[in-house]
Amino acid sequence: MRSAILAAVGxxxxxxxxxxxxxxxxARCNSASECNERCLGPGNTYPGGFCSIACAGRDQCxxxxxxxxxxxxxxxFECTTDPDCxxxxxxxxxxxxxxxxxxxxxxxxxxx
Amino acid sequence: MIAIALVAxxxxxxxxxxxxxxxxxxxxxxxxxxxxxxxxxxPDATGAPPPVATxxxxxxxxxxxxxxxxxxxxxxxxxxxxxxVTPGGLRITGQFLYQLSDEDWFDGAASxxxxxxxxxxxxxxxxxxxxxxxxxxxxxxxxxxxxxRMFAAHGVFRPFARLGVGLGLARFSDDDVSGFTIPAHAGxxxxxAMSPAIALVAEGELAFGFGSFSRGLGSQLQFGxxxxxxxxxxxx
Numbered sequence: 001m002r003s004a005i006l007a008a009v010g011x012x013x014x015x016x017x018x019x020x021x022x023x024x025x026x027a028r029c030n031s032a033s034e035c036n037e038r039c040l041g042p043g044n045t046y047p048g049g050f051c052s053i054a055c056a057g058r059d060q061c062x063x064x065x066x067x068x069x070x071x072x073x074x075x076x077f078e079c080t081t082d083p084d085c086x087x088x089x090x091x092x093x094x095x096x097x098x099x100x101x102x103x104x105x106x107x108x109x110x111x112x
Numbered sequence: 113m114i115a116i117a118l119v120a121x122x123x124x125x126x127x128x129x130x131x132x133x134x135x136x137x138x139x140x141x142x143x144x145x146x147x148x149x150x151x152x153x154x155p156d157a158t159g160a161p162p163p164v165a166t167x168x169x170x171x172x173x174x175x176x177x178x179x180x181x182x183x184x185x186x187x188x189x190x191x192x193x194x195x196x197v198t199p200g201g202l203r204i205t206g207q208f209l210y211q212l213s214d215e216d217w218f219d220g221a222a223s224x225x226x227x228x229x230x231x232x233x234x235x236x237x238x239x240x241x242x243x244x245x246x247x248x249x250x251x252x253x254x255x256x257x258x259x260x261r262m263f264a265a266h267g268v269f270r271p272f273a274r275l276g277v278g279l280g281l282a283r284f285s286d287d288d289v290s291g292f293t294i295p296a297h298a299g300x301x302x303x304x305a306m307s308p309a310i311a312l313v314a315e316g317e318l319a320f321g322f323g324s325f326s327r328g329l330g331s332q333l334q335f336g337x338x339x340x341x342x343x344x345x346x347x348x
Binding site: 020021022023026027028029034035048051087088089 | 231232233234235236237238239244
């Protein structure tokens with residue numbers, strides 16, 4: 001009985017789990033079909049692949065992301081230190097990049 | 113399996129004898145019994161027929177006539193709300209009611225849910241598939257067996273409650289995710305008798321259970337609600 005209750009509670013918690021990433025931004029991917037818009041393919045720059053959206057400025061990116069002047073302008077997670085990127089998995093670090101269209105530097109999560 | 117057991121129980125319930133009718137064939141004071149069939153009462157002094165009917169027995173009038181009938185079918189249309197891996201959207205339900213006792217009916221239902229097919233599954237950073245479908249996504253079909261308890265009528269209105277379990281299939285086509293579900297249902301509604309054979313029914317229900325899905329999703333919790341309305345037709 002007790003194990004059944006624990007299993008039910010576990011299932012409930014699993015069902016209510018919240019993911020920091022989504023099809024729009026942050027999900028793993030191998031192709032664009034796994035994302036809402038585009039997939040930055042897996043490799044050293046984007047370990048595991050990274051779903052993102054094209055942008056022309058910071059205001060076009062979701063919360064906690066910014067428009068990096070990479071790949072023609074894509075939204076990437078903002079960060080201040082490497083641990084901020086740990087939720088993306090191994091190989092991700094906090095690195096500097098140009099803000100797309102802004103002429104200033106921003107810190108975003110990337111591989112490498 | 114549960115449905116078979118419930119139907120068997122229904123058959124046992126119907127094996128009970130019907131209530132006795134009110135005895136009506138008693139001689140009136142001052143008159144002699146008529147030996148000839150069928151009995152024809154003699155007119156009284158005013159020429160009016162006697163107040164007591166004779167011949168075939170008349171069933172006792174109950175305080176709450178059973179306007180629902182032993183068996184009935186209904187068709188309902190409404191909206192179902194799902195989310196994550198529970199389908200939602202347009203809900204069409206067909207039901208078969210079979211009387212089990214004075215208050216309880218077996219309620220067998222087949223319901224169909226039609227929602228959008230937009231993709232909402234992805235691989236999170238731990239490479240686990242996560243689906244975050246909206247309240248009106250996916251499609252599903254389900255058969256369920258429930259017990260419907262009818263409460264006392266208030267005029268033409270009769271509230272009821274329902275509790276049961278179902279077995280269903282769910283499909284989220286754009287994500288290529290399919291699964292089977294085992295939800296429990298709890299709900300209630302209101303039945304409005306429009307005629308001896310037809311009633312309008314509105315009800316709401318919650319569904320809560322588990323499902324097993326493809327694409328590595330495995331076991332997932334199911335939670336949904338539905339609000340439907342339709343017509344019920346008495347069969348017997």
